[in-house]
Amino acid sequence: MSEGAVQTLDAVFVGHRGALVRLLARIVGSASTAEDLAQEAYLRVSAALRERPVEQLEPFLFQTARNLAFDHLRQEQRRRLVVVPDIDNDGMEAVPAARPSPETEVADRQLLARLEEALGRLTERQRRIVLLNRMEGLSHAAIADRLGVSVSTVQKELKIALLACLEIFARLNGQRLRNPGRPDVY
Structure with missing residues (x-):
């Protein structure tokens, strides 16, 4: 990646960081997670720039961030399906076992x-x-x-x-x- 591409990415990221974090916070519902996802988006775009040039850097950064947010939501949904919080052994024993017909x-x-x-x-x-x-x-x-x-x-x-x-x-x-x-x- 050229020095110019790094400076351009840095400028786009710094200039739009607030809007990017607000967008991500609306999607995932957490400001701290939005901050993490914004940083991850920056790293992903930086890695992509090493592979090939990107003409429309701002939309690419926002789309990458949105994709990361949706991936995060899907992971959380899967985690919620697997992990049931606040159920102790007594609660699990009360759940009926699947029985064949x-x-x-x-x-x-x-x-x-x-x-x-x-x-x-x-x-x-x-x-x-x-x-x-x-x-x-x-x-x-x-x-x-x-x-x-x-x-x-x-x-x-x-x-x-x-x-x-x-x-x-x-x-x-x-x-x-x-x-x-x-x-x-x-």
């Missing part, structure tokens, strides 16, 4: 019963592999290490177990599972 509860129970049935039809090793992988998040290598088998055995057993679960779910839903590699699966 009775229909959702019944559907979830049916799904759990299907899952239990599917797991019940697996061998003990297959059931352990599925639970270690899906519930505990263990990798194939970690499961192989824990069970004392090869990684390829874990992969094969997991594939068989998951396919068996899918078959049971498909049958219970009145659907057919198509798999050309296994004639017993439709």
Whole structure:
């Protein structure tokens, strides 16, 4: 940025600082926040001048300040949605927990019963592999290490177990599972 651009920006900022701060205070509702935003606008315009020349410096400064004010308001609104001031633990306990509808509860129970049935039809090793992988998040290598088998055995057993679960779910839903590699699966 040239020395002339710095002097021009300084002159525009000093000459219009009062109007700029009043405008920002009307937008954000706080004189101290308006002062901070005016300073931030000056810094942003100064950085922009290093990148390229700006012909209409005064409108650019005011528009930058307005954009910062609106960004500030959006941030405050998000913060208010997340943080609820002056509520203690007793107040939070009084807020009812979100509960699923009775229909959702019944559907979830049916799904759990299907899952239990599917797991019940697996061998003990297959059931352990599925639970270690899906519930505990263990990798194939970690499961192989824990069970004392090869990684390829874990992969094969997991594939068989998951396919068996899918078959049971498909049958219970009145659907057919198509798999050309296994004639017993439709």
